[in-house]
Amino acid sequence: MSLTSFFSPTGIVIIGASHEPTKLGHGLAYNLARSNYAGAMHFVNPKGGKLFGQPIYTNIAEVPDPVDLAVVLTPAPTVPQTLRECAKRGILSAIILSGGFREVGPEGAALEAEVLAVAQEYGMRFMGPNCVGILNTHLPVDVTFLPPPGPLPGEIAFISHSGALCSAVVDWGSGQGYGFSHMISLGNQANINEADVLAPVADDRFTRVLAMYLESISNGQRFVQEASQVTRSKPIIVLKSGRSASGQRAAASHTGALAGQEHAVDAAFRRCGVIRANTSEELFDWARALAWCQPLKGRAISILTNAGGPGVTASDAVEANGLSLAELASETVTALRQILPSAASVRNPVDILASGSPELYASSLKILLDDPATDGVLVIILAPPTFSAGAVAKAMVPIIQSAAKPVIVALMGQRMTGEAAEHLRSAHIPEYCFTERAISAMAILAQRHEFLARADEKPVTLEVDPGAVRSLLDSKSASPADILAAYGIPTLPIRLASSPAQAAEVARQLGFPVVLKVASLDISHKSDVGGVLLNLADEAAVSQGFETVVANARRAMPEANILGVHVQRMLPAGQEVIVGAVQDPLFGPLVMFGSGGVEVEGLKDVAFALAPLTRSDAERMLESTWAGRKLRGFRNLPPADRAAVLDVLLRLAQLAADFPELPEIEINPLRVLADGQGAFAIDVR
């Protein structure tokens, strides 16, 4: 069932509207009444009467057409019956603001289940319960009980698991001069959850960015699917809290122990292009930049300032955020030199000095925006001694608005920069009072651009043999190595040979050099009896070696039952890494790459991604770990076969995606030989 009635209702009934100004049911009705909502507006309360010039109906059945959305704020125990009456009246969409459900304990949870059952019986959809409602500043409509005034109209849609946060956020935003398109409080999400609202909110033409506060994700795979669609046109930023509570899943392997919920969330967000904010401040700092700025098409930025110190802190932030200072073209430097005083710095950061006029700021900004090496500009403004900061901002606004590159402002001060802030805010130019926050927002514009560049990349599909894996799984006797082999992941098979000729033939198939070990259940310390030969390089050596180990073993332990000789390829030394896959309960198949041995856990040198992988996913996993970076060689460590590791990662991801019934598979270590020599699963679980 579509959610149209929630996002563009033709008529709204507030059930539980109240005369009494101290009641939430009054505030709710008041907000709707003053929201300039263009549809029909109805109130229901058993007490009857009139409210804001409208009649209050005493029961739902009386409510006249048009009405397709009920907003329910009646005591929790009455909610199931209220919903039934709505359904009978033909209202199939409801927002339940009432509290007293799952959040208060088992009794409330039972009541919530009852509400859900009613909705399912009648084919209804509902938001909440236990939420503050929703509002849309452009439709407009406001069915929240947030204390007025509501937010300014804006481009940010805020979707929240915390109702209280909505109230604080409206107030913050208004104080900081930015507004919202939507404010959606999801409450207990018994029926409609965060994934359901993504597409309808993104469809709104006024919304330029979706900012979310989430404490959990109801259905991981559905969220990824919906978010992946939305992020192609509009950015989503999420502050996902509850990191500290998530803990680690108990698991037998490194992969499982390390995956935890947070790694899976990070991997899922990366896959669907969702930007994860670490703090509340980042959520709204970044939302403004994404709502108001174009993407940053490269990572080289220029800094324009009228003071040296803040230029230095901004440069530090540039490096800390993975951006770089643009190398200005010589024409740029020449052009700046022509207009700036001789004591000014024409190197990046460009410092026009405290005497810099509004005109000088504006002309310098134009020159920097024209610089071919510059992808975006940070403008730092300290209230100049001889001009007003407002005049500086005003002079730059038209240039910034017509620029093809993003410009962000660090407006350093408060009272003396108030007028400048007004100019910038009304022109939708993001300003922050600290250079570090401004640069952090700039870096997000680059991240957004980079996501869009890879958004169409498809997961890699390699030629594999799922049929063989199916048979192995059905046979119940599958060895992990056989499963890997069916997906083209090189393992080190051990083969039994019962004669010198067979040993030579097996060795030829496995590849030289090989190791021979006498095969006998009776001999535990095989090397002590001369039962092991290493590094045999050709068929003749293997054939002769067979005789030698068998003879040695016979001589040492005449009574032992000797089955023949085990042949296994002998690998040269190499780098060792760990590659694993695990089925995440929320997001499904997840692939891991990291340092081999105990290091993977001790160092947390590990990267995760959702399976199957795109080529850039696999590349990123290598580049974001030391284990992966050192495959290229480091100091006296020679380069290893990086391509082979990428291939194993892609194949293991394909396996995990194809067989969700494989709960966990881990190659530890994967031995990576010299470049061109391959990578081999030494131990598999």
Added chain:
Amino acid sequence: MSLTSFFSPTGIVIIGASHEPTKLGHGLAYNLARSNYAGAMHFVNPKGGKLFGQPIYTNIAEVPDPVDLAVVLTPAPTVPQTLRECAKRGILSAIILSGGFREVGPEGAALEAEVLAVAQEYGMRFMGPNCVGILNTHLPVDVTFLPPPGPLPGEIAFISHSGALCSAVVDWGSGQGYGFSHMISLGNQANINEADVLAPVADDRFTRVLAMYLESISNGQRFVQEASQVTRSKPIIVLKSGRSASGQRAAASHTGALAGQEHAVDAAFRRCGVIRANTSEELFDWARALAWCQPLKGRAISILTNAGGPGVTASDAVEANGLSLAELASETVTALRQILPSAASVRNPVDILASGSPELYASSLKILLDDPATDGVLVIILAPPTFSAGAVAKAMVPIIQSAAKPVIVALMGQRMTGEAAEHLRSAHIPEYCFTERAISAMAILAQRHEFLARADEKPVTLEVDPGAVRSLLDSKSASPADILAAYGIPTLPIRLASSPAQAAEVARQLGFPVVLKVASLDISHKSDVGGVLLNLADEAAVSQGFETVVANARRAMPEANILGVHVQRMLPAGQEVIVGAVQDPLFGPLVMFGSGGVEVEGLKDVAFALAPLTRSDAERMLESTWAGRKLRGFRNLPPADRAAVLDVLLRLAQLAADFPELPEIEINPLRVLADGQGAFAIDVR
């Protein structure tokens, strides 16, 4: 010469005071005139006239008593002569605000050198040039040309290498409701630098915290010395910028390559208890908390909130900042339950719900402050629907002011929380609009307490033989191993034995098991000729082994000149770490500890500290690295001799501190055996 005249001048002369309102020399005179400065105030300008009811003298010689501080704002080329005239008039302290010196290029630098020469000739001290001046809100005095209004009186002294930042900071602070005791712009620091002003500023009874913006440190060891004195009574926070510019020092060893400037700065700050802020926002967020709160005497905090969501983000921040949520005592839970509605959460975070009244906030806070497990409290306030946030804040102020534990407030909103902000600010209770910033400030209160607890700890002095090292260094033929041995660091000496009996005796001295290698310059691949025997466990085996290797070598290479047999202790396997020391050009001897092999550079798993070390320095180096943590054992990795590593670290630090002429010494690897078996330098450079 003392800096008394800068910090409590008896009379001030402004040289370059101006009638013209657009000139900085006018603003400067105006600021002094309206600053309620109690001493004598004089103006000098060749044009003469009157200003603010005072005569303007046409030359310095005319200025009457009392006068002991000159504030100079004349064109750069006139400054040397101006200083000379000051000295002749008996004014030996000057603040040079004029620009046009080192910051504009070589010519300016020459002029600055001339100014310095004049000062040295006459025994003068001066601040600047190229600064905005200094002010003290309590003395009071203001000799800056910052645009009015000046800062509110407060407890934070701000000392800055950037003059422009002073202006922004005054404006920010006033807007955020906090003030300053001092504002000191150091400019080019030709004569007085950041270390010089620490003690005089800290002596001021109104100053509770020193906040600094530094782009460099002039004299590292002096800074450490001065700061160490100050931090025992008052905290110092530094935003040290220029990370991105600092680059890495070219060096032959890992220790040198890794040390870089930033590691040394971090190590120096840790030694002297200076708190390093990473961003401008942290600098002032933390300064307020340190100025206004008591130290946090443990890391367990309680959260009091009226909304669930912000409680969750605060809990995440608690974990991210190395704090923990207090386990509330059962009496605390009982007491809370008695006053809170049943739907409230009495577990930490304590959620009194949106209906929580000012009285409920106040009583709950009292209960939490009485909780024995709680070291400090974060109070989260969202504007409640039925009460004003101001009333909530007002009800809590007296409780917070009389509490023996720190309380910080996250005041979430802006317009609706303005009155609450006023109450808190005027009561000197730090409030932040985001939970994450509030918790970050709380963590700094813990860091401060922990520093004070270890501030009196002395560096460890072990029994060593500096005389032996002196002789070795003088002899010019010192081997690094001999130097380490003189400081009691176990190495693996190689001894030559010329007979079986001597070999047995040497082996007994070195400790069993040993390795024997034939000693001959003519034999390069000793094991190929049977010239190596491993793992000899007693004197008999060594004695017989001597005969064997010599015989083997003779047989294989009859023409070789055999000198005897090299005996070396053979170590069992163990963990390998790197330990190094380097002389930092700024801060002197610096010790490093980290992962052995190439990992130390690739992983940056490394810790630094200034030498010599206290025991907690050495402990921290181990605990802050994976190489150090895994010495306790990890999964299937057995515990190693951690105590032996601590001992080596302490001894190497003592060596580096005792012999600054040793530019660099590195043990890579240090083999760490099983617990109780010691740690041995395998390779030394």
